[in-house]
Amino acid sequence: MANRKLEERVIEIYQTHYSDVYRFLICFTGNSNDAEDLTQEVFIRVLNHLSKHTSGSLKTWIFSIAKHTAIDHYRRKRFTSIFKESFFKQIPSNELDPNAEIEMDEFKKGIHQAISKLKPDFRAVVILRGINEFTIKETADILHWSESKVKVDYHRALKILRKKLNIDTEEVIRNAN
Structure with a gap:
């Protein structure tokens, strides 16, 4: 029963915050493939640490994780330029x-x-x-x-x-x- 509730909570969090996190990460990386991968990484981190989140806004906590994930990615890849053409090509x-x-x-x-x-x-x-x-x-x-x-x-x-x-x-x- 507890696992089912946790699973439902994680799905709700994912559905509520996915598009905002993805949009933030695509702005930061400029690449939709990297943004998708990093978004998944963010929600894996959220899932793994959800039980430790006790105070403050869930949204800001998730975005803090997204920011750190993006910076870690930035440092790993040592980009000379963070934004790529793909971000603005996706804007209709x-x-x-x-x-x-x-x-x-x-x-x-x-x-x-x-x-x-x-x-x-x-x-x-x-x-x-x-x-x-x-x-x-x-x-x-x-x-x-x-x-x-x-x-x-x-x-x-x-x-x-x-x-x-x-x-x-x-x-x-x-x-x-």
């Missing part, structure tokens, strides 16, 4: 005009390149706050930072992106989604 375009589509693709590539050149801490906070739209508190919990560090690093990262892209920061986040 609502434009029908081929010229507008080409312009948007170029714009997304520019965002992709600018984000990929951010240091890992800035990249993580931009993905969590700007793309995944986590609150400051959730982002702080996931990254194990203070809320003020999240605010400062997010502000600094957006300032760098704005400077690199020479555009309005809100436009960067809106078009990255």
Whole structure:
């Protein structure tokens, strides 16, 4: 009976958080195959350590695991660039005009390149706050930072992106989604 309840709980957690974790990991790795593998690794870690999770938000705990999994992957592979073309190719375009589509693709590539050149801490906070739209508190919990560090690093990262892209920061986040 207890195993059945645990199994149901794990399935519920997986179904509830899978797409958010996958989206975070695809943003971090830029590769759908790596993101899929890492997502599975995250949920294996969640399953193996679920009994140890006693306090705090389950969602932030899972994203903390995802962040550490992504960083471990990053360190293992020693990427020169975290983001790959595949992330922005997966974003469907609502434009029908081929010229507008080409312009948007170029714009997304520019965002992709600018984000990929951010240091890992800035990249993580931009993905969590700007793309995944986590609150400051959730982002702080996931990254194990203070809320003020999240605010400062997010502000600094957006300032760098704005400077690199020479555009309005809100436009960067809106078009990255």
